[in-house]
Each structure stands twice: as C-alpha cells, then as structure tokens.
Amino acid sequence: MGKTTLAVNFAIAAARAGREVLLIDGDEQATALTFTEFRSERGVHDFTAIALHGRAIRSQTPLLLPKYSDIFIDVGGRDTDGLRAALLVCDACLIPVRPRNPDVWAIPSMLTIVEEIRSIRECSVFTVLNAADATGQDNVEAAQYLASLGGTTYLASPLVNRKAWNSTFADGLGILEYSDAKAKAEFIALAHQLIDCRVQ
Ligand SMILES: Nc1ncnc2c1ncn2[C@@H]1O[C@H](COP(=O)(O)OP(=O)(O)O)[C@@H](O)[C@H]1O
Numbered sequence: 588m589g590k591t592t593l594a595v596n597f598a599i600a601a602a603r604a605g606r607e608v609l610l611i612d613g614d615e616q617a618t619a620l621t622f623t624e625f626r627s628e629r630g631v632h633d634f635t636a637i638a639l640h641g642r643a644i645r646s647q648t649p650l651l652l653p654k655y656s657d658i659f660i661d662v663g664g665r666d667t668d669g670l671r672a673a674l675l676v677c678d679a680c681l682i683p684v685r686p687r688n689p690d691v692w693a694i695p696s697m698l699t700i701v702e703e704i705r706s707i708r709e710c711s712v713f714t715v716l717n718a719a720d721a722t723g724q725d726n727v728e729a730a731q732y733l734a735s736l737g738g739t740t741y742l743a744s745p746l747v748n749r750k751a752w753n754s755t756f757a758d759g760l761g762i763l764e765y766s767d768a769k770a771k772a773e774f775i776a777l778a779h780q781l782i783d784c785r786v787q
C-alpha cells in the first residue's frame with residue numbers, strides 16, 4: 588500500500604529540485620493520473636504524466652528516456668504484463684509494505700517475479716514500511732522479516748500512518764508542500780536513504 592502515493596510524491600520532489608519529470612501511470616485504475624488532474628486544477632503543472640499499459644511500458648519508456656531527467660512508473664502490485672514491463676525498464680523499484688501480515692507475506696511472490704526479471708536485466712529492489720504504526724512490535728517484526736529477504740534491500744525509513752498522506756493526495760499536493768512536519772521529515776529521510784543506496 589502506498590505505491591501511487593510514493594510515485595507522485597517522488598515525482599513532485601524531483602520536479603521541485605528542478606528536474607524534468609515524467610510520471611507514467613501503468614495501473615489501469617489510473618490513480619496517478621487522477622492525482623495529476625487534481626494538481627492541474629490547482630494550476631500546478633510541474634511534471635508530465637501519461638498512461639501506458641502492459642507491454643507498452645517496455646517499448647515506450649526507452650523512447651521517452653532522452654526527454655526527461657527522471658521517470659517514475661506507478662504500477663499495480665499484481666503480477667501483470669505492466670508490472671513485468673516496468674521491472675524490465677527501471678533502474679530501481681521501491682515496494683512500500685504495510686506492516687501487516689497479508690501485505691508482508693505478499694513480498695516473496697513479488698521477489699520471485701524480480702528474480703525472473705533479473706535473468707534478463709538487473710534492477711535494484713527496495714522495500715520500505717508504509718502506513719506504519721508510530722511504534723510497536725508489528726513494525727519491528729515486519730522490518731526484521733523484510734531485512735531478512737534476499738534480493739532486496741530494506742530501507743529503514745518507515746513512513747508512519749498519517750492523515751496528511753490522504754489529505755495531500757485528495758488536494759493534489761505533495762507531502763513536501765503540506766504542513767505535517769513529521770510526515771515530511773519521514774519522506775525526506777526515505778528519499779535520502781534511497782539516493783544513498785542508488786549512488787553506491
Ligand atoms: N503513510 C500513509 N499514511 C496514511 N495513509 C496513507 C499512507 N500511504 C498511503 N496512504 C493512503 O492509502 C490509500 C492507498 O494508497 P495508494 O498510494 O493509492 O496505494 P496503492 O497505489 O499501493 O494501491 C490512499 O488513500 C493513501 O492516501
């Protein structure tokens with residue numbers, strides 16, 4: 588949970604840093620495009636968003652690459668052509684995981700798909716806790732489990748369950764543009780950790 592939320596927030600963060608950003612909505616539910624519409628209605632047009640589905644993600648993304656400094660792809664979590672196509676073109680994949688058993692237990696099957704993709708092309712895969720409790724045993728156990736999994740790097744920068752994430756989404760705003768300092772700090776910590784891992 589939180590795939591679209593993180594995709595749009597990373598797109599906004601990169602755009603705010605002056606990057607030319609493309610957000611590809613690869614999920615039939617088109618939530619990322621809906622968010623972008625909310626944002627446009629506010630008069631903010633700081634990144635380009637398009638919908639690409641299924642294998643078109645694989646064929647079109649390389650053509651778009653020269654035009655943008657950063658491309659973010661939002662895909663659904665099920666094993667679809669779109670998910671596999673996105674894994675085939677991305678450098679890094681971030682999987683947000685709610686620290687609840689059904690969500691955590693779904694990760695190994697995702698990593699099985701990643702392993703299949705890796706036989707064709709390398710891609711870094713990261714997990715992070717999203718909509719986590721402020722403290723508590725569920726977080727600890729989920730974090731330990733995710734950190735124990737091979738083939739993925741667990742980023743110890745959990746995003747806590749905070750109302751701000753839902754409010755900003757409905758308003759077409761990024762968390763960096765909102766007044767919840769804790770949510771903002773958690774997102775920035777995650778972004779830094781992701782960048783640190785990516786530049787190693
Ligand atoms: N850290 C969080 N705290 C509270 N609500 C969150 C958080 N992350 C996401 N949400 C909310 O959860 C819902 C689902 O998030 P979304 O990003 O659309 O999930 P996905 O794309 O993985 O299906 C949205 O209403 C979103 O605002």
Ligand SMILES: [Mg+2]
Nearest residue numbers: 590591614618
């Ligand atoms: Mg989504």
